[in-house]
Amino acid sequence: MTRKERYQQVLAYFQEHNPTAETELIYDSPYQLLVAVVLSAQCTDKRVNMTTPAIFAKYPDVQTLATATFDELFPLIRSISYPNNKTKHLIGMAHMLVNDFGGEIPMTVEELVKLPGVGRKTANVITSVIDEQPNMAVDTHVFRVAARLGLTRNATTPLAAEKQLVQYIPKEQIHIAHHWLILHGRYICLARSPKCGECGLRAICPYYKKKIKPLEKSGS
DNA sequence: ATCCCGAGGG
DNA sequence: CCCTCTGGAT
CATH class of the missing domain: 1.10.1670.10 (Helix-hairpin-Helix base-excision DNA repair enzymes (C-terminal))
Incomplete structure (x- = not known):
C-alpha cells in the first residue's frame, strides 16, 4: 500500500x-497566536490559556511587548514549562519584530523562523492557521x-x-x-x-x- | 510515572 | 545527533 x-x-x-479537542489555544490576532504557540511547547493548551490573558492585557501588541523587561514578564510565564527560555524568546522576538519587520508579523516560514523562539513547527502553525498556507x-x-x-x-x-x-x-x-x-x-x-x-x-x-x-x- | 501542538546550542 | 531548558496535571 x-x-x-x-x-x-x-x-x-x-x-x-x-x-x-477538549481545549484549543485562545487567540484574537496573529500576534496573540504567535505568543500562544511559542508558549505551548511541552505545555497543555489549557495552561497556556490560563496565562495568556494577563500577558495580552499587559502587552496588547508587539510594540508593548518589546518594552517588557525580563523581570516584568517572567512572573506571568512562571507556571509554564521552560519559563526562562520562553521569557527571553518572547522579548527577543518582539525586539526583532519591531526592529526588522516594522512591528508586523511576517507571514512566510523563512522570515518567521528568524525570530527567537520560533522554529519551523511554530512557523508552519502561524502561516497555515492565519494565512491558510498549505504547510x-x-x-x-x-x-x-x-x-x-x-x-x-x-x-x-x-x-x-x-x-x-x-x-x-x-x-x-x-x-x-x-x-x-x-x-x-x-x-x-x-x-x-x-x-x-x-x-x-x-x-x-x-x-x-x-x-x-x-x-x-x-x-x- | 507519563504526558503536554519545541527550540537553541554544543 | 545529542543535550538542556523545566512546571503542572493526571
Whole structure:
C-alpha cells in the first residue's frame, strides 16, 4: 500500500469519527497566536490559556511587548514549562519584530523562523492557521503518529516527515489532517503506551501489526 | 510515572 | 545527533 492510500484510509476514519479537542489555544490576532504557540511547547493548551490573558492585557501588541523587561514578564510565564527560555524568546522576538519587520508579523516560514523562539513547527502553525498556507507543522504527535500509521517512511527528522506528507496530501486537506493527527496522538496514539485497544485504525496500522505479531506467536 | 501542538546550542 | 531548558496535571 502506498503512503497516499494509507492516508486516504486514515482520513476517511477521521472524517467518520471527527475527533475534537477538549481545549484549543485562545487567540484574537496573529500576534496573540504567535505568543500562544511559542508558549505551548511541552505545555497543555489549557495552561497556556490560563496565562495568556494577563500577558495580552499587559502587552496588547508587539510594540508593548518589546518594552517588557525580563523581570516584568517572567512572573506571568512562571507556571509554564521552560519559563526562562520562553521569557527571553518572547522579548527577543518582539525586539526583532519591531526592529526588522516594522512591528508586523511576517507571514512566510523563512522570515518567521528568524525570530527567537520560533522554529519551523511554530512557523508552519502561524502561516497555515492565519494565512491558510498549505504547510504541515510536524510536532511530536504528527511525527510519531504519521510514522506509526505508515504515512511517512524512514523519516528521521520532522523536516523529512513534513516534506513527505506535503508531497501527497492535497493542499486543502493539510490543515485538517494536521489537526486530526495531533488529536489522535494526544488522546489515542500516546508516545509510551498507545491505546491501541481504543484505536479504530488498528486494522491498517503497521505499528500495531508489528506489536501484535510477536505476541501471537509466543502467546498461548 | 507519563504526558503536554519545541527550540537553541554544543 | 545529542543535550538542556523545566512546571503542572493526571
